Amino acid sequence: MCGIVAYTGDRDAYPVILKGLKRLEYRGYDSAGIALVNHGMKIFKKMGKVAALEESLIGIELKAKAGIGHTRWATHGEPSDRNAHPHKSTNGKLTMVHNGIIENYSLLKQDLLKKGYKFESDTDTEVLLKFIEDIYLNHGVSLEEAVRIALKRVVGAYVIILLNEDDPQTLIAARKGSPLVIGIGKGEHFLASDATPIVEYTKEVVYINDYELAIVRPDELILKNLGNERVTPEITQLDMELAAIEKEGFEHFMLKEIFDQPVSIYDCLRGRLDAKIGSIRMEGVDKHLDQLVNANRILIIACGTSWHAGLIAEYVIEELCRIPVEVEYASEFRYRNPVVNEGDVIIAISQSGETADTLVAIEKAKENKAFIFGVVNVVGSSISRQSHAGAYTHAGPEIGVASTKAFTAQLVILTMIALRIAYTKKTIDQTRYLHLINELHEIPDKVSLILQETESIRRLAEKYQDARDFLYLGRGYNFPIALEGALKLKEISYIHAEGYPAAEMKHGPIALVEESLPVVFVATKDAYHEKILSNAQEIKARKGKVIAVITEGDTLFKEVADDVMVVPQADELVAPLLSVIPLQLLAYYIGVAKGLDVDKPRNLAKSVTVE
Numbered sequence: 001m002c003g004i005v006a007y008t009g010d011r012d013a014y015p016v017i018l019k020g021l022k023r024l025e026y027r028g029y030d031s032a033g034i035a036l037v038n039h040g041m042k043i044f045k046k047m048g049k050v051a052a053l054e055e056s057l058i059g060i061e062l063k064a065k066a067g068i069g070h071t072r073w074a075t076h077g078e079p080s081d082r083n084a085h086p087h088k089s090t091n092g093k094l095t096m097v098h099n100g101i102i103e104n105y106s107l108l109k110q111d112l113l114k115k116g117y118k119f120e121s122d123t124d125t126e127v128l129l130k131f132i133e134d135i136y137l138n139h140g141v142s143l144e145e146a147v148r149i150a151l152k153r154v155v156g157a158y159v160i161i162l163l164n165e166d167d168p169q170t171l172i173a174a175r176k177g178s179p180l181v182i183g184i185g186k187g188e189h190f191l192a193s194d195a196t197p198i199v200e201y202t203k204e205v206v207y208i209n210d211y212e213l214a215i216v217r218p219d220e221l222i223l224k225n226l227g228n229e230r231v232t233p234e235i236t237q238l239d240m241e242l243a244a245i246e247k248e249g250f251e252h253f254m255l256k257e258i259f260d261q262p263v264s265i266y267d268c269l270r271g272r273l274d275a276k277i278g279s280i281r282m283e284g285v286d287k288h289l290d291q292l293v294n295a296n297r298i299l300i301i302a303c304g305t306s307w308h309a310g311l312i313a314e315y316v317i318e319e320l321c322r323i324p325v326e327v328e329y330a331s332e333f334r335y336r337n338p339v340v341n342e343g344d345v346i347i348a349i350s351q352s353g354e355t356a357d358t359l360v361a362i363e364k365a366k367e368n369k370a371f372i373f374g375v376v377n378v379v380g381s382s383i384s385r386q387s388h389a390g391a392y393t394h395a396g397p398e399i400g401v402a403s404t405k406a407f408t409a410q411l412v413i414l415t416m417i418a419l420r421i422a423y424t425k426k427t428i429d430q431t432r433y434l435h436l437i438n439e440l441h442e443i444p445d446k447v448s449l450i451l452q453e454t455e456s457i458r459r460l461a462e463k464y465q466d467a468r469d470f471l472y473l474g475r476g477y478n479f480p481i482a483l484e485g486a487l488k489l490k491e492i493s494y495i496h497a498e499g500y501p502a503a504e505m506k507h508g509p510i511a512l513v514e515e516s517l518p519v520v521f522v523a524t525k526d527a528y529h530e531k532i533l534s535n536a537q538e539i540k541a542r543k544g545k546v547i548a549v550i551t552e553g554d555t556l557f558k559e560v561a562d563d564v565m566v567v568p569q570a571d572e573l574v575a576p577l578l579s580v581i582p583l584q585l586l587a588y589y590i591g592v593a594k595g596l597d598v599d600k601p602r603n604l605a606k607s608v609t610v611e
């Protein structure tokens with residue numbers, strides 16, 4: 001949440017920062033702002049999206065060789081010009097951008113108020129900056145030392161970058177809990193919340209760790225810990241192409257990412273699953289196979305869409321591996337007193353690898369000596385680095401705020417892990433093992449087939465776009481897909497939607513059914529097919545509208561349903577990889593039909609780095 005960018009070097013800083021902010025806008029779009037030193041400190045900020053800031057700056061002289069920028073997801077203080085970052089110090093010489101939350105800001109603020117400081121915004125960021133300023137001006141220390149002293153007093157999460165009018169090409173940055181990447185160019189450095197603003201200029205990056213402070217000049221990067229000891233920067237090569245973060249002709253990132261899925265699923269399988277010889281090899285799994293196979297219990301921790309992937313994994317792992325699995329919301333897990341023992345394996349699932357609740361939940365489980373396995377999309381992210389082992393999903397950058405291709409990649413990884421464990425544990429017979437490997441291998445082609453038939457889904461979206469509520473029902477492996485379908489619709493179209501296990505309908509939600517209520521059945525062919533068909537009949541009997549995701553050739557369900565979305569035949573264990581696709585498209589097209597910004601739905605941000 002909140003995106004930050006900074007530059008120091010020989011280029012014109014403004015276009016670099018502006019472009020970077022556009023790339024990071026998925027992290028928050030309540031306001032945007034830039035600070036540059038150009039005949040004194042200049043701050044430009046505006047409520048709303050980066051484009052609004054850009055427009056307001058047309059015709060203004062913005063030449064500078066260094067600067068900082070911010071795109072905000074509001075925490076402390078409503079979205080407004082006043083609360084937009086960068087914030088400035090009382091003497092106007094320092095400006096700062098911040099991503100995170102300073103939890104003890106109100107105590108710090110009271111002290112500063114007593115000393116006569118005044119505040120122009122409602123933000124915790126301005127408090128931290130003025131706290132740093134107070135130390136800097138009154139304790140006879142360098143700015144770097146003032147930052148270090150201040151951060152030792154801070155409770156919370158942060159990435160901060162400071163720009164100093166008196167030393168404009170030296171940026172001071174620090175992190176705890178929120179991400180920061182520094183790109184190393186020739187005589188220049190780029191700082192950002194993730195690598196997307198950097199990849200265009202350099203592939204050499206350093207991921208900054210918690211409690212590290214970076215002093216960044218055009219030709220120098222000094223890393224220190226909060227104890228003022230030097231830390232050697234670990235340079236990583238970025239494995240990301242510029243094309244992957246551009247729309248490539250699609251109207252929205254979300255649509256591009258839905259259409260990416262045949263390739264992203266294939267990339268996830270590539271080098272791991274070999275259908276010809278019937279094998280699965282996953283480095284992170286193979287190295288720790290004993291731990292996984294002998295787990296007393298597997299605990300899956302995640303949030304949102306990733307949590308839905310975890311729910312499906314629970315069904316798959318218990319079915320194939322006979323290991324008890326529990327799935328927890330990270331936000332609940334971290335604050336309760338869960339039973340975690342040494343033989344437990346924690347699987348943490350996260351697209352961004354930065355979700356604050358998941359990160360803290362991992363730390364908590366680690367304290368209890370559990371083994372942490374991360375299933376993460378963003379390479380080098382905090383969760384991947386905090387895990388003992390893991391597997392990257394390799395879905396490529398996901399920029400649309402609603403998760404689509406990361407979800408299917410998570411399912412693929414989790415299914416491969418289950419198969420690998422089951423095969424070693426001998427809880428699966430050879431025939432079924434080979435059959436499921438083959439089923440996974442065929443998924444990319446089957447997803448392509450669904451994506452060839454999107455026009456009918458678009459028409460369906462137009463037909464139902466004015467519905468006030470939606471109900472999504474599924475059973476077995478498709479129950480979490482009902483939850484996921486409802487979540488996608490809610491976040492993209494702002495239509496109220498609920499997902500339920502189909503049989504639970506009779507225990508309450510059926511009271512909602514009336515002529516105007518569309519009920520989406522996720523009803524691909526599986527062991528419960530007749531049961532879910534009966535549930536659909538029950539909705540029809542009450543005049544509800546039945547929309548169904550069905551397997552091709554399913555004439556029975558087609559007769560009952562008002563509308564259908566058809567997917568190819570697949571084993572029920574991998575069917576969620578197909579049944580979710582029409583639901584992603586339905587949500588997308590309804591959002592578009594309603595004229596909404598599907599890539600940046602209101603109030604949301606992609607990387608939830610605050611709890």
Ligand code: F6R
Pocket residue numbers: 303304305306307349350351352353354355358401402403404487488491606607608
């Ligand atoms: C929904 C969505 C969110 C995320 C959740 C966890 O479309 O994207 O529900 O799934 O915020 O994020 P990650 O997976 O980055 O930990």
